[in-house]
Amino acid sequence: MRKIALLLILLSAFGPVFAQSEKDSVAKETQKKTEDVITQPEFKGGIEKMYEYINHNFQYPEDAQKRSIRGRMEVEFTVEKSGDITYVGILKGLDYSIDEEVLRLIKGMPRWIPATKNGEPVRYKVSMPINIRASRKGQRSNQQLSRYDEQ
Numbered sequence: 001m002r003k004i005a006l007l008l009i010l011l012s013a014f015g016p017v018f019a020q021s022e023k024d025s026v027a028k029e030t031q032k033k034t035e036d037v038i039t040q041p042e043f044k045g046g047i048e049k050m051y052e053y054i055n056h057n058f059q060y061p062e063d064a065q066k067r068s069i070r071g072r073m074e075v076e077f078t079v080e081k082s083g084d085i086t087y088v089g090i091l092k093g094l095d096y097s098i099d100e101e102v103l104r105l106i107k108g109m110p111r112w113i114p115a116t117k118n119g120e121p122v123r124y125k126v127s128m129p130i131n132i133r134a135s136r137k138g139q140r141s142n143q144q145l146s147r148y149d150e151q
Helices: 001-033 047-057 060-067 094-109
Strands: 071-079 085-092 115-117 121-122 124-132
Touching: 001 060, 060 094, 085 094
Parallel strands: none
Antiparallel strands: 071 085, 071 124, 115 121
């Protein structure tokens, strides 16, 4: 009986200390998260320059052009600390030949301005939808890029 009473006394004495310690660590973690300032990566020159790059360099594949392939696809890639583009992939494809052309185009992009966290460059995964419209009479397609988001 004495052992049980002693155990209860010890648990009641140390219980609040453990709970308080846990609350403090949660509060510190929450405070740390709110202090982080993150900026998204950006194509040098902004979104308009990215439109120019895409429109100038996209070559509508002949077989897709014959079939008037159009639609929305989604790509993802990582902008490294250096601004280089890596790990390019298709999340939602449209057509094999168009997918390959978009992969070529994204992999060949010039360096971006990297994302930052508290002023320091960080790796950042980007997901970007692309709308492809069939071109007319052999002209390049008039595709549009929508916004890009953190993934």
